[in-house]
Amino acid sequence: MQVTETLNEGLKRGYTITVTAAELDAKVQEKLIEAQPEVEMKGFRKGKVPMAMLKKQFGPRLIGDAMQEAIDGAMKSHFEASGDRPAMQPEVKMVGGETWAEGQDVVVEMAYEALPEIPEIDASAITLERLLVKAEDAAVDEALANLAATATTFAAREAGEAAADGDQVVIDFKGSVDGDFFEGGTAEDYPLVLGSNSFIPGFEAQLVGAKAGDDVEVKVSFPAEYGAAHLAGKDALFACTVKEVKAPQAAQIDDELAKKYGAADLAALKAQIAERLEAEYKGASRAVMKRALLDQLDGLVSFDLPATLVDAEAAQIAHQLWHEENPEVHDHNHGAVETTDEHKTLAVRRVRLGLLLAEIGRKADVQVTDAEMTQAVLAQARQYPGQERQYFEFVQKNPQMQQQLRAPIFEDKVVDFIVAGANVSDKEVGKDDLQKAIEALDEM
Structure with a gap:
């Protein structure tokens, strides 16, 4: 096996790897000898099949494996001997490719960029500043207030009071497009916080001012980029019944x-x-x-x-x-x-x-x-x-x-x-x- 340098320019490297026909044949022979004890063939006892018959039967299949092993071995030996470390997977190309025939030498071209020599650094020459920040009382109180906001509860408003932005309304609704109800457009006792923007744009604003017991027709248009293609860009009508109107109750910042x-x-x-x-x-x-x-x-x-x-x-x-x-x-x-x-x-x-x-x-x-x-x-x-x-x-x-x-x-x-x-x-x-x-x- 021969490795010949063809390019050494900066970090670029090029080599040809030649595996002779004799070397390839020897590897195939080695594989056949290794496999012979386990091979069974009609007319022969296990392990007693003649080498000539094994080679005729399995030789062509083993040539590819032997070729790959030889080339991989040559590349490994080259990198160990040269100390090169390729920056990326080397480009390997077989010369003659489709025209190669059994009995010929195998010639492969290998190209890669080697990783460069990297200089040592003296860490003690590096000067850094580490910023230290204490959790001040004001920051803790702000975080507490945010936490309390997420624990907000809702209590029923007085009878006849209208829903305001930030209130929670409990509604039943049925949605239709062109007079036909659509899947996923119906719900009962749904708690909706007005102003949360959790529904289709324009939906929640039409419920501001509603009272418990009111029936409200909400007219909206599904966004053009809506996830359900059959609804995207369509006008829809939601028949809503407001069952409860609840006002937000801020959580107390206490042990509870x-x-x-x-x-x-x-x-x-x-x-x-x-x-x-x-x-x-x-x-x-x-x-x-x-x-x-x-x-x-x-x-x-x-x-x-x-x-x-x-x-x-x-x-x-x-x-x-x-x-x-x-x-x-x-x-x-x-x-x-x-x-x-x-x-x-x-x-x-x-x-x-x-x-x-x-x-x-x-x-x-x-x-x-x-x-x-x-x-x-x-x-x-x-x-x-x-x-x-x-x-x-x-x-x-x-x-x-x-x-x-x-x-x-x-x-x-x-x-x-x-x-x-x-x-x-x-x-x-x-x-x-x-x-x-x-x-x-x-x-x-």
Whole structure:
């Protein structure tokens, strides 16, 4: 077997791999000898089939396997000997392809971009500031008020009082289009909060001013983009009977409210809220410090980047931004998205930092544990209530999805590793200052 270099230009590499006909035949022979003891054939005892007959019967099927094994072995030996690490899966192409015939040498062309040599960084040369924010009483009280708002109850208004925006009306309704009732358009004793925008636009406003016992005809038009195609854009009539009108009753901020949320008393609930707020502040502060770290790393190192990685990243960025600008498109059945210089500039930064963090993590032997992966899968599975098991099975069978879940965990652990060796000073700031720092990240 022979490996000959054909290209060595920057990070680009090219080789031809030649597997001689004799080597290929020897591999086929080796496979036949390995299989012979288990082969049964009419007229022969198990394991006693002559090699010539085995070769005639199974040889053509084994040539492909032998060819693949030989080429894979040559590539593995090459990477071990050269120390190259391909940036992406090498492009492998058989010379002669369809015209190759048994008895001929196999010649394969292999091309790839090698990962560059990545310089070492001195973490102690990095200076970072960690923002510390305490949960102030005003922030806790604001969170308590929001919590109380979600615990609002409704009490019946006096007889004859009209429904106002924010009230809850209990209604029976029947919806029809062109005089025909439609599936899903009928309900009884339905509690509807006026102004909640939970019904078709214009529906709730027509019930403002209604009283218990009133019959109200609500006329609306289904939106053109309504989920049910047979109703989209259609005019509809809902015959509504108002059975009750209820006014909102704000929840009292006291021990009883605390117990509704699983706390022993109001003081315990406040402590839980303060702890949650400080955890949120800590996460936001970490995001600010991480950006500062990445900015410094980006300025500390410079090395050649594989063009294939940069182009792939730029295309991914362009595609993601296109979908953010066109949120109504949920599939990928759209035309090609052109990459711009701005996309490429961002891609260069991402690829450079990605390679640097990966190399730091590799040398530091940073590992993502099974427990961490399980937590990541659990967190994602919660987004699919009732389908958690199916999601777990999907992840188990999908290496690409596993890598998508593993990558951010690995990156965060590498960031923590670098921060541990950097010069970090703590600075106490207020919630508003932290908020400004977070908003500044979006502007960059």
